[in-house]
Amino acid sequence: MSDLFGDVWGSDEEPHADREMSYDLKKLRDAHNKRGYLDGIVSSKEINLQQGFNEGFPTGSSLGLRxxxxxxxxQGLDYKYGNDDKELREKFVLAKKELKIGNVLSKAVFDPNFDLPGTGHEKVNEWEGITKAFCDKYKVNMK
Known part of the structure; x- marks a missing residue:
């Protein structure tokens, strides 16, 4: 029998340490191992999440503004001219669908380093062109 005042978990070197350890001690050890593992995972995720946020925030905020x-x-053009311009109304509805956050910030848009390609964000660029065309059509200043 192991020393009652010795190491609670027993020694890994003792050949029958697991057999001598009580069921409660095994459960406690397993709980501590699991908790330590989970704490390590959570800590790692928090560090990586913060780093990713710090690196990705400028790109995400710029895209969000655009x-x-x-x-x-x-929306302003649709409010003013949408009843008479069916194409404008359809484009507005389509823009709201295509420019949802999940589509704009999709992994497929970015390279393996999570950077935009050299041409920028193709869908946002496309919609800026469409919007400019409608603004020009109705002589709306985009500044």
């Missing part, structure tokens, strides 16, 4: 301007301009 998308906001596109949707806002199209």
């Amino acid at each position: 998308v906001g301007l596109i949707i806002g301009r199209l």
Whole structure:
């Protein structure tokens, strides 16, 4: 029998340490191992999440601003001219669908380093062009 005042978990070197350990001690050891593992995973995720946030925030905020301007301009144009311009109304509805956050920030848009390609964000660029065309059509200043 192991020393009652010795190491609670027993020694890994003792050949029959697991057999001598009580059921409660085994459960406690397993709980501590699991908790330590989970704490390590959570800590790692928090560090990586913060690093990813720090690196990705400028890109995400820039895209968010651009998308906001596109949707806002199209919404204003739709409010003023949408009843008479079916194409404008359809484009506004499509823009709201295509420029949802999940589509704009999809992994497929970015390279393996999570950077935008050299041409920028193709869908946002496309919608900026469409929006500019409608603004030009109705002589709306985009500044």
